[in-house]
Amino acid sequence: KKRDISIFNNTISEYNDELKKAPVVQNHLKSLYDNLLEKNLVRIIEPYSRVQIAHVAETINLPYDIVEKKLSQIILDKKFSGILDQGSGVLIVYDGSESDQTYTYALDTITHMGKVVDVLFKKAQKLS
Numbered sequence: 001k002k003r004d005i006s007i008f009n010n011t012i013s014e015y016n017d018e019l020k021k022a023p024v025v026q027n028h029l030k031s032l033y034d035n036l037l038e039k040n041l042v043r044i045i046e047p048y049s050r051v052q053i054a055h056v057a058e059t060i061n062l063p064y065d066i067v068e069k070k071l072s073q074i075i076l077d078k079k080f081s082g083i084l085d086q087g088s089g090v091l092i093v094y095d096g097s098e099s100d101q102t103y104t105y106a107l108d109t110i111t112h113m114g115k116v117v118d119v120l121f122k123k124a125q126k127l128s
Contacts, residue, residue, distance in 0.1 A: 005040055006061050008033060037062075037070055042080055045071075045093060053089050 012019065012029060019025055037060075044059050045051055057067040071091055074080045081094040 005033075005037055008036055034070075038074055038079065041067065041070060041074065045080070045082075045091060048091075049093050049095075051091050051093070053084070053091055056091070 012033075019029065040060055041056065044056055053068050053071065054064055056071070057064045060067065068084065068086075071080075072084055075082055075084065083092050083094075084090075085092060
């Protein structure tokens with residue numbers, strides 16, 4: 001079972017006339033293409049801490065701009081942890097997915113403070 005994006009693209013172009021007739025099939029193929037491209041990119045960049053985007057594009061045999069766009073989408077969707085340094089054309093990969101719990105803790109604190117204010121308000125109403 002090969003998961004090569006170039007084989008997928010060749011097959012799509014070979015049967016393009018038949019596939020254009022079915023919009024449902026086109027939607028599924030686009031979804032399959034995006035999924036296949038994402039998995040291939042993640043597989044390629046996993047062993048690196050820093051990798052040239054041009055190297056990734058060359059390895060996967062796709063244009064630089066498509067690879068760069070998909071990598072930024074993967075990062076924004078938080079499917080992979082890293083940043084794109086577009087100035088030097090490098091993807092910097094972060095180890096693991098250590099998430100910052102500050103936001104979660106802040107939400108918990110606000111929720112608890114809301115409950116405290118509600119209780120104090122009820123007590124103040126009883127005093128009046």
